[in-house]
Amino acid sequence: MAEDLEIIQGSKNDQYESLMPQVKGLLDGETDLVANMANLAGALKEQFNWLWVGFYIVKNGELVLGPFQGPVACTRIRYGKGVCGSAWAEGKTLIVRDVEQFPGHIACSSLSKSEIVVPLMRDGEVVAVLDVDSSELNSFDETDQQYLEEMTKLIRWD
Numbered sequence: 001m002a003e004d005l006e007i008i009q010g011s012k013n014d015q016y017e018s019l020m021p022q023v024k025g026l027l028d029g030e031t032d033l034v035a036n037m038a039n040l041a042g043a044l045k046e047q048f049n050w051l052w053v054g055f056y057i058v059k060n061g062e063l064v065l066g067p068f069q070g071p072v073a074c075t076r077i078r079y080g081k082g083v084c085g086s087a088w089a090e091g092k093t094l095i096v097r098d099v100e101q102f103p104g105h106i107a108c109s110s111l112s113k114s115e116i117v118v119p120l121m122r123d124g125e126v127v128a129v130l131d132v133d134s135s136e137l138n139s140f141d142e143t144d145q146q147y148l149e150e151m152t153k154l155i156r157w158d
């Protein structure tokens with residue numbers, strides 16, 4: 001059985017530093033993709049209480065909704081569309097400080113104000129993306145990028 005997550009207050013950096021070893025513990029030794037995506041989404045949602053945290057997985061040339069925490073969301077996103085499809089096409093993390101300023105942003109929820117999307121790579125190809133949405137403007141920066149990239153690398157893709 002997984003132990004309860006220890007949730008801490010503090011700076012963003014402190015919160016990630018507390019969460020990182022716990023995420024490692026949760027994912028270590030588990031090879032199932034859905035199980036690991038689900039627990040990482042749950043851990044991030046619990047610590048940071050963002051509006052939406054979840055994964056889209058590349059399937060047959062589209063991004064298809066995977067494990068997530070938050071309100072119901074769009075199920076399919078095309079290559080190059082929205083922030084998720086753009087991060088897929090560019091193969092790099094995208095930080096959007098104000099979604100209204102991002103041309104083609106896909107509003108799954110009218111409450112979403114800022115967003116970060118981190119691609120998961122395998123053999124140089126994007127195989128999924130982690131999408132995090134906040135109900136506040138300007139929630140994400142390079143600290144989020146650094147830790148979220150590190151955390152998504154813990155998800156095995158056998």
Ligand code: SME
Nearest residue numbers: 073082083084105106108
């Ligand atoms: N806003 C995203 C779509 C996914 S949801 O917000 C959960 C985008 O523009 O790609």
